[in-house]
Amino acid sequence: MRPAGHPLSPTSSLPPLRSLPTLTKERIFSALENLHELYCPVSLSRAIESQLELGKVHDGLPARQLDSGYVSENEDDIDLEGALDALRADNFERNFAIRWLTTLIARVEELPLNEEDERERVVDKASYVLASFAKAAEEDEEEDSRLTREFSFMLSPSDTPDFLKSPESDTNEKIKIDVRLHDGSHTTTDHTDVGLQSWGASIVFSDLLCASPARFGLTRSTLGSSPRIIELGAGTGLVSLALDKALPHLGISDATLIATDYHPAVLANLRSNIALTRASVKACALDWSDPILEAPLDAPADVLVATDVVYALEHAVWLRDCATRLLGPGGIFWLMMTVRPNGRFEAVIDSVEKAFLRASPDAADGRHLTILAVENVAKRRGVGRGDESGYKLFRIGWA
Ligand SMILES: C[S@@+](CC[C@H](N)C(=O)[O-])C[C@H]1O[C@@H](n2cnc3c(N)ncnc32)[C@H](O)[C@@H]1O
Structure with a gap:
């Protein structure tokens, strides 16, 4: 038969x-x-x-x-x-x-x-x-649900002057920025591999960046030529990957994007996400508590970004000191903190404000980083975990 x-x-x-x-x-x-x-x-x-x-x-x-x-x-x-x-x-x-x-x-x-x-x-x-x-x-x-995630953000290039726009952005239409990445699988034994998943703050921040890039200084006139953008505690790399796709539409094709993290498994997943999306993002190790500023981190950054990186008492001070060494003159550090009002994270809610009241011991020329503006951002339905009540977006720069 x-x-x-x-x-x-x-x-x-x-x-x-x-x-x-x-x-x-x-x-x-x-x-x-x-x-x-x-x-x-x-x-x-x-x-x-x-x-x-x-x-x-x-x-x-x-x-x-x-x-x-x-x-x-x-x-x-x-x-x-x-x-x-x-x-x-x-x-x-x-x-x-x-x-x-x-x-x-x-x-x-x-x-x-x-x-x-x-x-x-x-x-x-x-x-x-x-x-x-x-x-x-x-x-x-x-x-499928554990590994692959797809995100779409609507980019508004309209606030970029016409003569600075790339040929792809010669219209005021919004442009869809798609990012497909892998959230790594969590281990039950290592509680420090939290960066294997994309957290709500990274999604909301990427969305805000795309919705009004000029507000975040993502224009050619603000950034100048060959800008350097560094992400701290990048996790899966969503923000850097979204930036990599968005910047060319804003007429910025010569940016150096560096996504950093300290956790080896998180870095491995980040590198695989960069390869998956064929992004021109560099991944490299950086520990805020002991930053080693070797190449490619040996030149000052024009923009620093970080989302959901303040969840232990020491984090805000480490980030302040690390940013003080990384940020170039006139640079801006965008920090989106997740507000978790209950349980053990309650203690860190004001830690960013407290940390930036004091100067970092590394502050050069008497200058130090300070909070220039803070905005409360609402939690979005279906985005982020249940214990998140919203986000605080800090605009940090030189005093
Ligand atoms: C909650 S996750 C957020 C990841 C990503 N930014 C997001 O929003 O999806 C915190 C990230 O900070 C990283 N991290 C924690 N402590 C760090 C340190 N001392 N130096 C560098 N990265 C650190 C973790 O590995 C992790 O990727």
Whole structure:
């Protein structure tokens, strides 16, 4: 009926449901076997295990080539694997198989089988394949929601003077800035890998930046040529990636964007997000508590940005001292703090104001950073965690 080890498509191999009462036992089990081989293939290790049980493996190696369906030694095998993968991914075929299996289970009494245990085997095999569909769907869903996030922000280039706009921005229409990135998977053992996810503040801040770039000084006339923008505690890099996409539309194609973080796993995820979006953002390690200003951090920044980076008492002072060393003359540090009014984060709510009341010991020429303006930003529906009540946006510059 079918060549050994080569499962057939459900539509071409399953007997019509109306013929169930007349099917032979062999035909029913062969059809179930075919679906099992197609949708629940045995892994190579399982195949070796079962061969071991049968005494056919010597010194850990199969005595002969295993017909697991997964050993691709030659091009024919590779072609077959490709064809089977395509067949497995075919939703029409899958739905056809699901309908056939559920009907088979519902009408098992009509099958011309003599023994009750044969009916049980039919139900067991059919249920096994159906369960594998449900499991695969669950895994797909979990993987998608855990890993890939897509953000869209509407960029208003209208407040940029026409002669400074890039050719792409020769209209006052808003431009959609799409950023697709991966939130890394959280470990339960390391409580410092919080930067593996994109926090509400980074989403709201990216949205504000795009909605009114001139307000944040993102114009050619404010930034001058070859501006340097550095993000502190970048996490997944959403803000830097959004800037990387937005700036060319504002006539700024020569900016150096540097996204920094101190956590190795967070930096690895950040680098992979930069590669994924093919962004021209540099990622580099920077610890606010002990900043080492080697290249590419060896030149002053025109703009510093940081979102949701104040969640321990020492953070604001570290950020102040770090920014004092990084920010160039006339530069601005945009800091968006998340307000979490309950629990242990309550203590840090005023820590930014308190930190910037005093000068950093690193302040040069008697100048120090100070808060030039602060604005309360409302929490947005569906953005950020439940314990966030809103955000404080600080505009920090030289006093
Ligand atoms: C709550 S996350 C916010 C991440 C990102 N800015 C966002 O809004 O999605 C805080 C970030 O600060 C980073 N961070 C914490 N302490 C740091 C330090 N001492 N130096 C540099 N980065 C630090 C963490 O690794 C993490 O990426």
